[in-house]
Each structure stands twice: as structure tokens, then as C-alpha cells.
Amino acid sequence: MSYENPEQPEGINVTAEHPLREFFSLLLMLLLIVAVALTVLSLAAQSLARFVPFAVEARIAELLDGPLATVMTDETVAGDAESLAREAYIRELAVRLSGHMDLPAEMTVTARYSNAETVNAFATLGGQVVLFKGLVDQLPNENALAMVLAHEIAHVQLRHPIVAMSRGLTVSLALASVFGLTDNAGVMQLVQWLGVTSALSFSRSQERAADALAADAVLAEYGHLEGATDLFRALNGGAEEASASPGLPFPEFRATHPALSERIDVLAQRAAALGVSGQPTPLPW
Amino acid sequence: MFELTALVVLSVLGYFFGRHAESKHFASIRAREAEYQSLLVFTEGKLPPGDWRSGGLVGGNVVISVDYFKRLAAGLRALFGGRLTTYESLLERGRREALLRMKEDALRRGASMIINVRLETASISKGQGDQIGSVEVYAYGTALRS
Numbered sequence: 001m002s003y004e005n006p007e008q009p010e011g012i013n014v015t016a017e018h019p020l021r022e023f024f025s026l027l028l029m030l031l032l033i034v035a036v037a038l039t040v041l042s043l044a045a046q047s048l049a050r051f052v053p054f055a056v057e058a059r060i061a062e063l064l065d066g067p068l069a070t071v072m073t074d075e076t077v078a079g080d081a082e083s084l085a086r087e088a089y090i091r092e093l094a095v096r097l098s099g100h101m102d103l104p105a106e107m108t109v110t111a112r113y114s115n116a117e118t119v120n121a122f123a124t125l126g127g128q129v130v131l132f133k134g135l136v137d138q139l140p141n142e143n144a145l146a147m148v149l150a151h152e153i154a155h156v157q158l159r160h161p162i163v164a165m166s167r168g169l170t171v172s173l174a175l176a177s178v179f180g181l182t183d184n185a186g187v188m189q190l191v192q193w194l195g196v197t198s199a200l201s202f203s204r205s206q207e208r209a210a211d212a213l214a215a216d217a218v219l220a221e222y223g224h225l226e227g228a229t230d231l232f233r234a235l236n237g238g239a240e241e242a243s244a245s246p247g248l249p250f251p252e253f254r255a256t257h258p259a260l261s262e263r264i265d266v267l268a269q270r271a272a273a274l275g276v277s278g279q280p281t282p283l284p285w
Numbered sequence: 286m287f288e289l290t291a292l293v294v295l296s297v298l299g300y301f302f303g304r305h306a307e308s309k310h311f312a313s314i315r316a317r318e319a320e321y322q323s324l325l326v327f328t329e330g331k332l333p334p335g336d337w338r339s340g341g342l343v344g345g346n347v348v349i350s351v352d353y354f355k356r357l358a359a360g361l362r363a364l365f366g367g368r369l370t371t372y373e374s375l376l377e378r379g380r381r382e383a384l385l386r387m388k389e390d391a392l393r394r395g396a397s398m399i400i401n402v403r404l405e406t407a408s409i410s411k412g413q414g415d416q417i418g419s420v421e422v423y424a425y426g427t428a429l430r431s
Binding site for chain 1: 322371
């Protein structure tokens with residue numbers, strides 16, 4: 001037996017791989033897994049949300065009270081004679097349009113008018129539809145107004161607000177439980193905020209579906225599509241005014257919607273194929 | 286958001302300082318290992334043939350802290366399983382440094398060989414979940430003088 005200490009080669013216990021390489025490949029894998037899990041959860045929530053009874057959705061809207069409270073403040077809620085008259089007019093129009101839209105019996109649509117200068121309109125939980133003065137002022141005829149109203153009612157009919165909220169809520173709660181958000185107040189705030197933002201975070205395909213249903217309703221009401229595209233022309237021209245009224249937590253109508261020119265084209269093609277023309281109905285103001 | 290920023294900043298700091306410290310340490314380890322190569326160490330407990338006098342118990346002890354990046358990387362690795370390479374290099378440094386300190390101890394006593402060498406490893410912050418851990422390695426053996 002010989003006693004000697006041979007020199008040990010390096011790298012037996014230490015890997016030559018760069019630690020950042022290993023770190024980022026693991027991180028990427030983790031993020032991929034999280035992304036897949038969130039996508040599955042989100043899809044599951046979206047497909048299940050349409051089975052939530054409308055009465056439950058309405059109760060949730062009451063409980064949250066957030067989506068409308070943020071836009072229907074004392075200053076903007078219809079109060080003076082003129083805006084009350086507009087609101088009444090819009091409500092009556094909403095009733096006529098809903099009549100053509102084949103809504104389920106338990107589904108009620110509440111149309112509201114807001115004095116805010118935002119060039120916008122939205123539908124949110126519980127069948128609440130809000131049209132802003134900024135948008136209504138730019139609509140040249142009743143047909144354009146009917147188009148925007150029917151579009152928002154179509155969102156309600158297709159359950160888009162509850163679908164958007166369920167998706168957002170599921171993803172947020174999943175993230176919150178992973179990252180340990182245990183504060184109840186924080187969760188409630190999250191829910192409130194989601195109630196607001198879900199109002200407008202519809203996908204483009206949802207917008208297209210709403211457009212198609214809205215066009216059906218407008219056609220059924222007036223017998224032609226004349227004037228309906230004026231809605232999109234008004235939105236196109238109203239971009240500057242919209243950005244001039246900040247403070248509302250909504251993304252611009254334009255931002256989440258399909259390109260306006262595309263929507264004008266779709267509607268114009270449909271009108272052309274129809275071959276029926278008529279006169280737009282004027283507005284009383 | 287604050288937690289995330291803190292995590293990123295700590296990891297980046299941990300990565301650069303930890304990596305610098307590690308490469309400096311390995312360079313020092315290699316230099317001293319070459320320097321003390323003539324002092325032989327064995328795990329064998331029996332006396333080699335020849336005339337030897339005992340130099341007594343010699344030991345070297347080292348404590349090295351895990352840096353934030355190593356901990357994060359190990360945490361990620363723990364999700365998937367596999368070699369904890371960031372800790373492997375840490376323990377490698379600990380063991381070699383402890384052996385070197387033991388050799389330095391033996392050289393001070395005029396020894397020319399250390400037999401019956403043993404290594405002990407301990408985790409300093411065991412059981413304290415949120416603490417950045419540190420590892421202790423102790424090397425000891427019986428020094429022999431000719």
C-alpha cells in the first residue's frame with residue numbers, strides 16, 4: 001500500500017454549466033406551467049360562466065355596486081331635465097330593441113345615461129348599459145343610437161360581462177392564492193376593480209358577435225341599416241375628445257374593439273347585400 | 286410589486302456578489318492546495334510504516350453563507366427535482382476550505398501527514414424557514430510528525 005495524494009481533477013463536484021442558464025431555463029419552465037394552468041382555468045371559467053343564472057348575476061352587480069358607482073357619480077348621473085329626457089328616450093328605445101333580440105324572460109336590461117363627456121358606452125353585470133353624453137352628442141340619428149344600444153344589449157344577451165368577470169376573477173384568485181394574498185380587504189378590492197374593468201375587456205370576437213346581433217335588431221326595428229354605420233364614424237371622429245376626459249377607469253371604446261373601418265365595412269356590406277335603403281330617423285335633440 | 290422588486294434586486298445582488306466571491310474563493314483554494322500538496326492527508330486510520338510521532342488532533346472549520354440567488358435557484362430546482370448545482374459548488378468550497386484550514390493547522394505544528402481525516406457538515410440555520418442558510422464544514426484528523 002503506497003501513501004500518496006494524487007492531484008484531484010476539477011469539476012467532479014461542480015458543474016461547468018452556467019448557473020444563469022439553469023436558472024432561466026427553470027424559470028421559463030415554471031412560467032410556462034403557470035401560463036398553461038391560468039389559460040385552462042380561464043377557459044374553464046369562461047365556459048362555465050354562461051351557466052350562472054341571470055338573477056345571480058344581477059345580485060352580484062348589486063353587491064358590488066362598483067362598476068356603476070365609479071361612472072355614475074353625482075355630477076354625471078342624469079339629473080337635469082334634458083339628460084332625464086334623453087335617458088327616458090334611450091330607455092324606451094332599449095325596450096323596443098330588446099323586443100327584437102329574443103332575450104331570455106328573466107333577463108332585464110337597464111339603460112342609463114351619463115353626463116360624462118367620454119365618447120364611450122359600455123355594458124356591465126346585471127344587464128346595466130350606460131351611454132355617455134360624449135358619445136350620444138356625436139350620433140347624428142336614432143339609427144346610430146339604436147346601433148350602439150343594441151350592441152351593448154347584445155353583450156348582455158351573450159353574457160359577456162359575467163364571462164369577462166369570471167375569467168378575471170378566477171385568474172386573479174389563482175394568482176393571489178399562489179402568491180399568498182391573504183388580506184380579505186385586498187381580495188374585495190380586487191373583485192370591485194374587476195367588476196369595473198370587466199365591463200370593457202371583451203375580446204374582438206365577442207365584439208363582432210355583438211355587432212352582428214345589434215345589426216339584426218336594428219334591421220328588425222327600422223327595416224334597413226341606413227345610419228347605423230354613423231356610430232362608427234362618430235367614434236372615429238371622437239377619439240380626441242375621448243382622451244380629453246381622463247379619470248375614468250375604462251379603456252377607450254376604440255382600444256378593445258375591432259378596427260372601426262373593418263366594422264363599417266362589415267355593416268356596409270350587409271346593408272348592400274340587403275338591397276333595402278331607407279331614411280335615418282332623426283333624433284329629438 | 287414591492288416584494289417582486291425586492292426579490293429581483295436581492296437576487297441580482299446575490300448573483301453578482303456571490304459569483305465574484307465564489308470565483309475568488311476557488312482561485313484561492315487552488316493556489317493553497319498546490320502550496321500544501323506535500324502535506325499528505327488520508328482517511329486511513331492505521332499508522333503508515335515508519336517512525337511517527339503524533340502531532341495531536343488538527344482541525345479546520347469553515348462557515349459559508351448561501352447567497353440570495355443560490356437560494357432562489359435552489360428553490361426553483363426543488364420544484365422540478367434534480368441536482369442542486371448552486372449548492373454543490375457551495376459545499377465543494379466548504380469541504381476544500383475546511384481541509385485546507387486543517388492542513389494549515391497541521392503545518393503550524395510541524396506535521397508532515399494527517400491520518401484518519403473526517404469531515405462533518407452542518408446547516409447553521411436549520412428549521413428557520415425564511416433565513417438565508419449557511420453551511421458549516423469541519424475537517425479533522427490526527428497529525429503525524431516524522
